[in-house]
Amino acid sequence: MTKSNRYTKRIVLQKIRQRDFDRQNRRSKRQKKKENQYYEPREGLPVPRTIRRSVIKNPINSSIGKTNKLSPKKSFYINKYLPPNLKHLVTSKESPFYLENIKKQEFKSNGVVAIPKIFSIIEDPENAYLTFKKIISALLIENDRQVTLDYKQCEKVELGSQVLLDIVLKDFFQFSRLCSKIDRSRKEHFPVTVGGFNINNEDVHKMLFSVGSPVTLKVREENFSDIIKYKLCIHDNEKETNYDRRIEQKELDTTEMADYVIECLSRMNKKLTPEKRDDLCTVIGEILINAEEHSTTKFRFSIGYFKEENIENKHYGIFRLVILNFGQTIYEKFKDESCPNKEIVEKMRNLSNSYTKRSLFTRKEFEEENLWTLYALQEEVSSISPSEYKRGNGSIRFIESFFNIKGSKEVDDISYLTLQSGKTRIHFNGKYNIKNKVNSNNDTFKVMTFNDSGSIEDKPDNKYVYQTKDYFPGTIISAKLLLNDDDLVQLNN
Incomplete structure (x- = not known):
């Protein structure tokens, strides 16, 4: 075998070994990713069928090492594709939900937003508006894959506050569906699921599942x-x-x-x-x-x-x-x-x-x-x-x-x-x-x-x-x- 042939054979063997190494490395990464994933349990406030079976990362650790700074792509989507009502809420400078002001507050919900004892923009506007800011931050600014509303302490939901929440969620899902059609990597930018749990109060439960978010989003409806x-x-x-x-x-x-x-x-x-x-x-x-x-x-x-x-x-x-x-x-x-x-x-x-x-x-x-x-x-x-x-x-x-x-x-x-x-x-x-x-x-x-x-x-x-x-x-x-x-x-x- 000539020197030139030996050199060619060595190059071919190196490429084969590199290919096998890359293949093994990809296999190892997939296995680690699989270990850190789970299927979202279907409990509490349901989420739309098209997204509730999606595989998502553990929400407990999803915010670690991440900031509330909007990426250029997220900002582009928000400015261009938000439905008119949600867009008015977050882009009007006078609005308490003005997105630039919410970013400065640097909320870090880790995917869980607690609903106050009295959720009412009439009886307790300070806590109600603060809750809406946290929800909007979790939906549009933070980087959690799942947003969950915790009703553990909630004893009363005023209808006006509930309707405002329903409009925000309805527009958000319309926005997220549009983004998914434009960019298949949407799940890397905005939450994949929104749900609720600890809905223990009977009056709160009746309102949510008769005219509230699960009904407005066509997910779940109950008769009382x-x-x-x-x-x-x-x-x-x-x-x-x-x-x-x-x-x-x-x-x-x-x-x-x-x-x-x-x-x-x-x-x-x-x-x-x-x-x-x-x-x-x-x-x-x-x-x-x-x-x-x-x-x-x-x-x-x-x-x-x-x-x-x-x-x-x-x-x-x-x-x-x-x-x-x-x-x-x-x-x-x-x-x-x-x-x-x-x-x-x-x-x-x-x-x-x-x-x-x-x-x-x-x-x-x-x-x-x-x-x-x-x-x-x-x-x-x-x-x-x-x-x-x-x-x-x-x-x-x-x-x-x-x-x-x-x-x-x-x-x-x-x-x-x-x-x-x-x-x-x-x-x-x-x-x-x-x-x-x-x-x-x-x-x-x-x-x-x-x-x-x-x-x-x-x-x-x-x-x-x-x-x-x-x-x-x-x-x-x-x-x-x-x-x-x-x-x-x-x-x-």
Whole structure:
């Protein structure tokens, strides 16, 4: 054998040995990876079938050595593909869920976020907003493969907070599915599964599995003898730009929800009086159309939750209603230079000047934003151009109807209606009622001023109209109505 042939043979043998070494090395790596993997157990809050059987790394150690700094690819996906509602929540600088601010807090959940004892943006907003920040951080910033919500300490979930969570999760899964189609390595960037466990409280369990996240995500749904469901209704104005058709859709949604309440009452062998039925339809319809008028993301969300209760040996029906939208707040809508109703805006500015001259504004307690939001609820006030305005009494109609259903405080001290838009919260519980006023033309109009004088020129009671620490990036209306014997008549068997 020549020297050249021996050299060629040696090179070939080296390549064979290197190939065998690489093959063995790959086999060894696969074996180690397999040892560190497990199939996610199907317990607690289920996750979609398409992802719940995925093999994932142990979530306990998934964050070790990782930072909360967004990779260029994650940032690209978030900026380009997030659905409009979730995108507004995390990209609006005023939003408490602004992603750049959440990154600075450097949450390290290790894939587990604890739900507080009272999960309510109304009763305990500080802990509720903090929880939402942690959830958004776990979904979009942190690097865990699995996100789990721990309900061990949770004893109460307010419907508005639950709906907000459902919207976040629904948009996130829509976002993650889109990313998976674009880049098959999506599982390396965002969580693969989202679930929940320790759902021990009976009331929390009923809400979650009747109208909550498992139902909204079409994962799991349960039936309960004391609850009739009205699932989350999502209306997208992008699909229907015609004003008259949107009104028709609003009427359909109003009728559907009112029929739902009537169905709930029939189970109790009771029905609303004709007057109270009209009041209920007015409440629902006015809130729906106001949500559409002030929405800039073109979405309107509504949900109802009816539960039979026995309080002091008396049988009641408690109906919860939540309507919300994201985008410009009521104040921002009127403050915007493009607001079409210039006449109303001018009246608001004059009112602000009057408050300023009398030093009625108090920093961080009652400011112009709070005043304008209250003014927007009065009769004949709308951000819509007068040429397009086709309704009679405006937002005050749903307030009046709410009080008609609620009855006197002596009869009912459970019902309430809360409106939050931006940093303004207005709370209705019956202490202050609507009053009739007469203008210079002897025309009668209705006002809701939260003061004894009945004049919008006088400062409202700061227990009912005030500025909140946290900003809600849109408008949310939460109502809880007690339907008792004062509101109902017995059905004939």
